[in-house]
Amino acid sequence: MQVVVLGAGIIGVSTAWHLLQRGHEVTLVDRQADAALETSFGNAAQISVSYCEPWANREAPLKALKWLFDPEGPLKFRPQLDPAQWLWGMQFLGQCNDAAFERNVAQLVALGSYSHAALKDVVASTGLQYNRLTKGIAHYYTSQKSFDEAGSAAELMRRHGVNRKVVSKDELLRIEPALCGFADHIVGGTYTESDESGDCLAFTQKLAQLCRDKGMQSLMGHDILRIQSRGGEVDAVSVRDRATGQTRELKADAFVVAAGSYSTALLQQVGVRVPIYPGKGYSATLKLLKPEAASQVSLLDDQLKIAISRLGDQLRVAGTIELGGFDLSLDTPLARTRAQMLVKRIEQVFPGVADTRTPEEGGDPQFWCGLRPATPTNIPLIGRTKVGKLWVNAGHGTLGWTHGAGSGKAMAELISGEVPAMNFGFYGVAPRSAPIPAASAPAGLPSQA
Numbered sequence: 001m002q003v004v005v006l007g008a009g010i011i012g013v014s015t016a017w018h019l020l021q022r023g024h025e026v027t028l029v030d031r032q033a034d035a036a037l038e039t040s041f042g043n044a045a046q047i048s049v050s051y052c053e054p055w056a057n058r059e060a061p062l063k064a065l066k067w068l069f070d071p072e073g074p075l076k077f078r079p080q081l082d083p084a085q086w087l088w089g090m091q092f093l094g095q096c097n098d099a100a101f102e103r104n105v106a107q108l109v110a111l112g113s114y115s116h117a118a119l120k121d122v123v124a125s126t127g128l129q130y131n132r133l134t135k136g137i138a139h140y141y142t143s144q145k146s147f148d149e150a151g152s153a154a155e156l157m158r159r160h161g162v163n164r165k166v167v168s169k170d171e172l173l174r175i176e177p178a179l180c181g182f183a184d185h186i187v188g189g190t191y192t193e194s195d196e197s198g199d200c201l202a203f204t205q206k207l208a209q210l211c212r213d214k215g216m217q218s219l220m221g222h223d224i225l226r227i228q229s230r231g232g233e234v235d236a237v238s239v240r241d242r243a244t245g246q247t248r249e250l251k252a253d254a255f256v257v258a259a260g261s262y263s264t265a266l267l268q269q270v271g272v273r274v275p276i277y278p279g280k281g282y283s284a285t286l287k288l289l290k291p292e293a294a295s296q297v298s299l300l301d302d303q304l305k306i307a308i309s310r311l312g313d314q315l316r317v318a319g320t321i322e323l324g325g326f327d328l329s330l331d332t333p334l335a336r337t338r339a340q341m342l343v344k345r346i347e348q349v350f351p352g353v354a355d356t357r358t359p360e361e362g363g364d365p366q367f368w369c370g371l372r373p374a375t376p377t378n379i380p381l382i383g384r385t386k387v388g389k390l391w392v393n394a395g396h397g398t399l400g401w402t403h404g405a406g407s408g409k410a411m412a413e414l415i416s417g418e419v420p421a422m423n424f425g426f427y428g429v430a431p432r433s434a435p436i437p438a439a440s441a442p443a444g445l446p447s448q449a
């Protein structure tokens with residue numbers, strides 16, 4: 001089959017790779033000069049099968065209300081005159097209960113486990129290097145109350161086959177000695193050994209190059225203008241070369257929309273409505289001054305809800321979500337406050353380890369922001385739309401890097417007429433008749449080696 005993949009973030013590139021593996025002819029289109037230059041560029045680098053709880057939970061509405069006026073609040077709703085935002089907000093509220101939370105976690109763990117296995121396969125078969133660290137993810141707590149509640153979250157994960165352990169402060173410091181400078185503030189943690197971290201940008205760009213080596217047609221620097229349908233199926237997709245201004249029409253047997261937050265508008269052109277809304281997040285990448293004293297285990301800071309990952313001789317700190325449209329500015333007062341908060345925290349947790357100086361002080365922090373393609377459930381839409389030949393692989397929200405390899409593989413399988421071996425509600429695809437276990441390991445054991 002000839003397949004056109006629209007969008008070259010982690011999701012589009014991974015889809016392209018797995019389609020090529022199955023013998024399809026692939027064309028990959030993106031407006032940027034290379035793959036992964038939008039949301040897949042500067043994320044927190046975590047492959048986080050076990051830390052996958054969706055933002056929508058019983059306590060989220062009250063917390064969001066509290067954070068409305070706090071510029072450093074982790075989840076910030078910035079009301080816009082945009083019906084899509086309000087509709088998304090209502091759907092999000094509909095997920096803020098225990099039953100929905102548990103249901104969503106089950107799906108996210110199933111996709112996470114499947115994706116982790118797919119990622120390991122890709123790495124084993126290609127030898128890709130992307131500052132991968134297989135040292136797990138640790139979550140540290142500075143409040144006794146939050147730490148006391150960590151046990152039930154860990155227990156929930158273990159029920160889904162992921163071994164998230166509650167660890168004492170001393171155990172945590174043995175797992176990640178770099179936290180010793182902050183030990184006085186830490187009351188305890190949780191740890192999942194099977195999670196990992198690595199640079200999504202490097203992985204995606206290198207995988208895109210391997211796809212080109214395998215014969216994929218790469219149309220970088222091309223705007224996707226319009227999906228045209230005729231007789232209930234896609235007839236063509238028109239794209240424009242940014243360099244020459246020339247427009248052309250792409251014909252194929254299947255088209256996959258993997259355009260992140262912009263998927264909503266593209267799909268709407270042919271009457272497909274999806275609940276994907278941008279959730280802005282920030283990261284800062286800092287040069288290490290003392291690499292020997294820096295963390296290797298990827299970390300979650302419970303108080304600020306931010307993540308910290310080691311990427312070679314740099315430290316990446318990222319987090320916060322802002323629901324306020326497609327604004328990508330880094331120079332507004334709010335954006336500056338949120339970005340600076342990340343750097344400030346690194347200096348508190350790892351004093352003197354990274355270069356946290358501002359540019360005015362001679363430092364060189366690399367600030368970035370991206371738009372998470374967020375769904376109210378946090379569950380991505382992977383599957384078939386009501387329009388013939390048109391597929392979607394988008395809405396990966398906070399976990400697109402974690403779910404990238406598996407989402408690409410599942411999409412390629414569905415297009416090839418195969419049934420992905422996981423318990424997951426694929427978009428527009430009838431559920432399998434016989435359930436299969438989401439994670440093959442029994443509770444209490446890691447689902448992935």
Ligand SMILES: Cc1cc2nc3c(=O)[nH]c(=O)nc-3n(C[C@H](O)[C@H](O)[C@H](O)COP(=O)(O)OP(=O)(O)OC[C@H]3O[C@@H](n4cnc5c(N)ncnc54)[C@H](O)[C@@H]3O)c2cc1C
Pocket residue numbers: 006007008009010011012029030031032035036037038039040041042043044045046047048222223224225258259260261262263279280281282283307318319320369370371372373394395396397398399400401402403
């Ligand atoms: C601060 C932050 C931290 C994060 N941390 C993590 C983490 O630790 N672990 C994790 O698993 N996930 C994390 N994520 C989420 C993850 O980064 C995203 O879910 C993922 O990158 C989404 O990938 P994507 O391919 O769907 O979208 P993108 O990477 O945005 O790719 C979509 C592509 O489509 C192209 N495109 C869109 N519209 C058009 C058009 N009209 N014409 C041409 N091209 C178009 C864009 O150029 C883009 O390249 C984080 C996100 C943020 C913002």
